[in-house]
Amino acid sequence: MRRYSLEKFARLLENIIYSPSRNRKIELLVEYYKQTNDPDRGFAVALITNSLKLSSIRSTNLKQIIKSKVDPILFDLSYDYVGDMAETISLLWPFKKKKKLCTLSYFINFFHENSKLQVEKFLISQLDKASTTERWAIIKLFTGGLRIGVSEKNAKVSLSKFGNVNLDQIEKIWHGFSPPYVKLFSWLEKGGPIPKIDILKTFHPMMLADQIDLKNDFRKLSPDDFEAEWKWDGIRVQLIISDTETVIFSRNGDNITNSFPELRFKTNRNVVLDGELLVGGDLNPTSFNDLQQRLNRKKVSKGILQKFPAFIKLYDILFQDFKDLRSMKFSSRREILENWYNSNKQDNLDLSSIIFFENWKDLTKVRNKFLQSSNIYEGIMLKKKNSIYYNGRPKGMWYKWKRDPKSVDAVLMYAQRGHGKRSSYYSDYTFGVLDGKNLVPIGKAYSGYTNEELDKLDKFVRKNTIQKFGPVREVEKTLVFEIAFDSISKSKRHKSGLALRFPRISKIRWDKSPEEIEDLKRIKDFYKLS
Amino acid sequence: MHLLDYRLNIVPINVFIDPQYPVEKAIITHAHADHAKPGHKKVLGTKETLEIMKLRYGKTCAGEFQYINYGQKIQIDDVSITLYPAGHIIGSSQVLLEYKNHKIVVTGDYKTKKDTTATSFELVKCNTLVTEATFGLPIFKHPDPNKEVRKILDSIKINNDKDHLIGVYALGKAQRLIKLFRENGFDETIFIHGALNKICNYYEDKGINLGKLKMLTKDSFDIEPKIILAPPSALKDRWSRRFKKKIISQASGWMNIKQRVKQSLIEIPLVISDHADWNELTKTISNCGAENIWVTHGREEGLVHWCTRKGLNAKPLSIKGRDEEI
Numbered sequence: 086m087r088r089y090s091l092e093k094f095a096r097l098l099e100n101i102i103y104s105p106s107r108n109r110k111i112e113l114l115v116e117y118y119k120q121t122n123d124p125d126r127g128f129a130v131a132l133i134t135n136s137l138k139l140s141s142i143r144s145t146n147l148k149q150i151i152k153s154k155v156d157p158i159l160f161d162l163s164y165d166y167v168g169d170m171a172e173t174i175s176l177l178w179p180f181k182k183k184k185k186l187c188t189l190s191y192f193i194n195f196f197h198e199n200s201k202l203q204v205e206k207f208l209i210s211q212l213d214k215a216s217t218t219e220r221w222a223i224i225k226l227f228t229g230g231l232r233i234g235v236s237e238k239n240a241k242v243s244l245s246k247f248g249n250v251n252l253d254q255i256e257k258i259w260h261g262f263s264p265p266y267v268k269l270f271s272w273l274e275k276g277g278p279i280p281k282i283d284i285l286k287t288f289h290p291m292m293l294a295d296q297i298d299l300k301n302d303f304r305k306l307s308p309d310d311f312e313a314e315w316k317w318d319g320i321r322v323q324l325i326i327s328d329t330e331t332v333i334f335s336r337n338g339d340n341i342t343n344s345f346p347e348l349r350f351k352t353n354r355n356v357v358l359d360g361e362l363l364v365g366g367d368l369n370p371t372s373f374n375d376l377q378q379r380l381n382r383k384k385v386s387k388g389i390l391q392k393f394p395a396f397i398k399l400y401d402i403l404f405q406d407f408k409d410l411r412s413m414k415f416s417s418r419r420e421i422l423e424n425w426y427n428s429n430k431q432d433n434l435d436l437s438s439i440i441f442f443e444n445w446k447d448l449t450k451v452r453n454k455f456l457q458s459s460n461i462y463e464g465i466m467l468k469k470k471n472s473i474y475y476n477g478r479p480k481g482m483w484y485k486w487k488r489d490p491k492s493v494d495a496v497l498m499y500a501q502r503g504h505g506k507r508s509s510y511y512s513d514y515t516f517g518v519l520d521g522k523n524l525v526p527i528g529k530a531y532s533g534y535t536n537e538e539l540d541k542l543d544k545f546v547r548k549n550t551i552q553k554f555g556p557v558r559e560v561e562k563t564l565v566f567e568i569a570f571d572s573i574s575k576s577k578r579h580k581s582g583l584a585l586r587f588p589r590i591s592k593i594r595w596d597k598s599p600e601e602i603e604d605l606k607r608i609k610d611f612y613k614l615s
Numbered sequence: 616m617h618l619l620d621y622r623l624n625i626v627p628i629n630v631f632i633d634p635q636y637p638v639e640k641a642i643i644t645h646a647h648a649d650h651a652k653p654g655h656k657k658v659l660g661t662k663e664t665l666e667i668m669k670l671r672y673g674k675t676c677a678g679e680f681q682y683i684n685y686g687q688k689i690q691i692d693d694v695s696i697t698l699y700p701a702g703h704i705i706g707s708s709q710v711l712l713e714y715k716n717h718k719i720v721v722t723g724d725y726k727t728k729k730d731t732t733a734t735s736f737e738l739v740k741c742n743t744l745v746t747e748a749t750f751g752l753p754i755f756k757h758p759d760p761n762k763e764v765r766k767i768l769d770s771i772k773i774n775n776d777k778d779h780l781i782g783v784y785a786l787g788k789a790q791r792l793i794k795l796f797r798e799n800g801f802d803e804t805i806f807i808h809g810a811l812n813k814i815c816n817y818y819e820d821k822g823i824n825l826g827k828l829k830m831l832t833k834d835s836f837d838i839e840p841k842i843i844l845a846p847p848s849a850l851k852d853r854w855s856r857r858f859k860k861k862i863i864s865q866a867s868g869w870m871n872i873k874q875r876v877k878q879s880l881i882e883i884p885l886v887i888s889d890h891a892d893w894n895e896l897t898k899t900i901s902n903c904g905a906e907n908i909w910v911t912h913g914r915e916e917g918l919v920h921w922c923t924r925k926g927l928n929a930k931p932l933s934i935k936g937r938d939e940e941i
């Protein structure tokens with residue numbers, strides 16, 4: 086059964102991308118789990134859900150290898166036509182005789198255990214033995230993201246179907262396992278009690294809020310059913326405090342504890358908490374720009390620590406002394422949280438306060454007043470008093486009522502092919518504003534347009550191309566976008582000296598001329614960033 | 616004076632090859648719509664090409680029809696014209712022009728691979744080759760078509776509760792695919808969309824046996840699962856919604872590009888083409904002996920580059936409306 090493991094995995098990927106329906110993809114996965122042994126099937130899940138990265142070889146290495154094997158100009162033309170690196174290389178790789186490949190787990194272990202040079206040699210030997218589809222699958226494995234249309238959620242659904250268990254059960258323990266998930270598969274296959282996970286070391290899926298629909302939701306919602314809280318403009322975290330250690334996870338489950346050495350807490354009872362990580366002295370948050378000075382840093386200098394001290398505002402509690410509180414209602418959890426907080430007061434830890442209000446009009450007034458006075462609020466959160474702590478984003482439980490977006494008029498400068506479904510479209514746009522007489526790029530947008538608009542934009546790009554650089558086209562600088570964004574900050578990484586947060590196209594201004602776009606200096610003055 | 620200009624006008628005698636607009640005199644390489652247009656005063660071509668034109672556009676689609684056999688030389692003033700089989704579809708031809716010791720071959724659409732529904736391609740030596748380039752990039756290497764049709768034959772065994780809808784062009788591809796099914800042992804009735812009926816009958820009349828075919832009518836939709844051939848446009852149309860349980864397939868040379876398959880929501884891609892792939896294109900260029908290569912009909916840039924590398928004089932020749940696979 087193990088003999089043709091990598092071949093089988095390649096066939097699985099190919100079948101999945103050719104299956105238009107979500108259900109069919111899930112069926113194919115279930116079928117695959119049944120016919121595949123450990124640890125290969127677990128590695129397959131890890132690869133599909135992007136929880137395993139084989140990064141020692143980059144696609145640029147492979148591009149060099151293929152360019153030494155085939156005419157580089159024909160390679161470039163082919164790549165421009167196909168739009169996908171793995172697929173182009175797999176189609177151009179000089180064909181040799183098809184021979185048996187190694188197993189999936191052997192392949193992965195080889196990547197992890199050997200030097201880059203050895204890995205490269207091994208990879209070439211496997212590609213030489215592979216069919217076109219197998220080559221495509223192999224290259225996909227390490228060129229980042231399989232993009233085969235199976236989300237992590239769908240992978241979990243397939244596991245729940247395979248084991249005939251509830252999806253929620255899998256969600257709750259998922260982060261307690263790591264690839265190749267042998268224990269998880271053993272439970273799914275043979276049954277028995279739910280496998281235990283280490284609650285104090287595991288990220289627990291977070292509950293997320295729906296965007297509020299101003300027109301419809303407020304009319305239907307009763308203010309008595311809801312509590313309101315500030316939505317702080319920091320990063321959402323999960324905080325685990327035990328008598329031996331503090332662990333901080335980002336909302337995606339990345340462990341970010343080491344970036345915040347000042348956040349080490351004591352407790353009289355083990356707890357898993359939900360909160361917002363912010364920067365500022367004496368528990369007074371400053372802007373998101375300041376917080377950015379602390380993100381993605383491997384080492385934290387003393388100077389930075391003093392200038393941008395971090396702290397956490399607590400929203401919620403999930404576990405206390407190994408007791409799962411998630412099935413309790415919000416108001417009861419809040420009570421437990423307050424009790425814990427009051428008996429564990431310490432530096433760098435604060436409780437996010439509840440906003441008192443009588444009715445929606447009241448709350449609107451408060452919101453407008455505070456949001457105007459300071460940029461430390463991202464908006465208001467509304468939480469249903471009787472909501473249990475769900476995994477993910479349930480309907481009608483929590484709402485976020487965000488600050489109205491800011492916007493700027495900018496001109497389209499470059500366009501790049503998208504990925505997956507959009508790989509035949511120029512769907513990723515770089516836009517710029519005036520810097521004196523020149524244009525300077527200030528950001529990229531991938532969203533905000535409808536499918537019809539995408540069609541038009543794609544046509545515009547193809548018709549107005551001035552130059553091509555691989556998958557990127559430089560276009561005639563004539564098309565104006567209204568770009569919406571959540572906030573703006575100074576940035577050394579960008580030529581413009583600015584970085585936009587969540588930029589997206591809010592309107593395509595076919596009507597506007599590029600003379601009407603914004604000027605860099607005016608933007609800097611307006612947002613006090615000069 | 617040039618013998619042939621970029622519009623494929625044979626200048627000394629003012630005869631166009633596959634012109635896009637009505638002209639006095641035209642040579643038609645084959646009956647696909649991007650080559651055969653109605654409205655010319657006089658058309659020359661193989662019997663099959665001109666008969667299919669009449670079948671599709673009506674008996675008066677040209678003022679005068681002159682049939683030419685493969686290999687039969689026609690002299691017009693100083694230019695002699697001979698048609699050779701192109702292996703693309705029934706009646707398809709290459710055009711050899713001879714003028715003052717200079718030989719030009721216009722390949723039209725062609726393939727060199729085996730196809731029992733078309734006369735096999737014949738290599739013609741020449742000084743200048745005007746080649747098509749539908750699949751003029753090295754990513755295009757068409758596999759054995761027998762292996763491709765077996766994908767469907769395997770699938771109908773496993774998915775025996777589903778209709779298999781296969782997108783094919785009505786002229787050429789449909790008949791070749793049916794023939795391939797027969798050659799691989801499938802002798803049950805194959806169902807065809809109404810748009811395919813006329814041409815299938817024509818092939819039958821020409822002695823190409825396609826086996827049991829049945830045109831789909833309103834009352835034949837609900838009968839047991841079947842293989843159905845239809846134009847690709849019908850698969851995206853409301854027409855295909857009548858089939859409740861179905862697997863969508865398409866036979867085309869583009870089907871080797873996974874992204875393209877995925878975008879078209881094709882579940883079983885059949886990489887079968889009536890055009891030459893990269894290897895066939897480059898081999899023909901090498902073997903025909905021509906030192907001048909004009910490249911048209913598709914991805915010219917790659918093939919021009921390849922020719923230039925080989926020390927040949929090559930240039931692209933763009934003709935509007937011809938870069939898809941017909």
Ligand SMILES: [Zn+2]
Nearest residue numbers: 647649724941
């Ligand atoms: Zn054509």
Ligand SMILES: [Zn+2]
Nearest residue numbers: 647703724941
């Ligand atoms: Zn054709």
